Amino acid sequence: MATVESYDVRSVDRGEVLRYLGYAGQPITPELDARIDEVVARCLAACRPRGSWGVFDVAARGEKGGVPVISLAGTSLELRGRSIAEHLDGAVAVGALAVTVGMGVEAELRRLSLTDPLTQVVFDAAGTAAVERAADAAEASVVADAASRGLFCGSRFSPGYGDLPLATQPVLLAALDAQRALGITLSRELLMSPTKSVTAVVGLFEQPRGTAHASCAGCPCRDFCVLLRSGSTCRG
Structure with a gap:
């Protein structure tokens, strides 16, 4: 059974917005700097971040046509490919998530494409950063669910990555x-x-997985972490 949630995304990483804009250290004028902040604020105002997520036990691992396949219990979802098999090696369950920031952002992107292409580019980058923050929020819910099972989360992996x-x-x-x-x-x-939507899967493991969620300070889910607000962490 999937859980549907709304998320309070009030800010994005400005460095991420600049990265999506192709920024490579070149000078930014004060006018452009202010313009970016203004457009990011407009984008966040248009966002209605929501997500749906669920956790499914690993039912089977095998191969079809020489390609590794992971089957998930209670669903017809199969994860195919060597890259996802490696990413989920040892996982006993998998969290699946889908998030979007809604059609308001989509409509504004279409309008700007006709009226203000420069602003559209910045708005598009802000929307990408915002939906990634929504994905962080959904992942935080998966992390909390994993902790309630005594399990540890890996990192997100989306269709289209590697050979998934x-x-x-x-x-x-x-x-x-x-x-x-x-x-x-x-x-x-x-x-x-x-x-501006994202889907992903996250492995749940019996032991901590590398550097994923290794510290609260650097964790992308920190701002949405239920565990941290309750005084605990996903590392126990």
């Missing part, structure tokens, strides 16, 4: 009831609408 095919998208979204709950749909090319 985009064809994973329809079944992943269906497992989370994301079309009904979040309004996320797919094109024939398996691209999501709203475009």
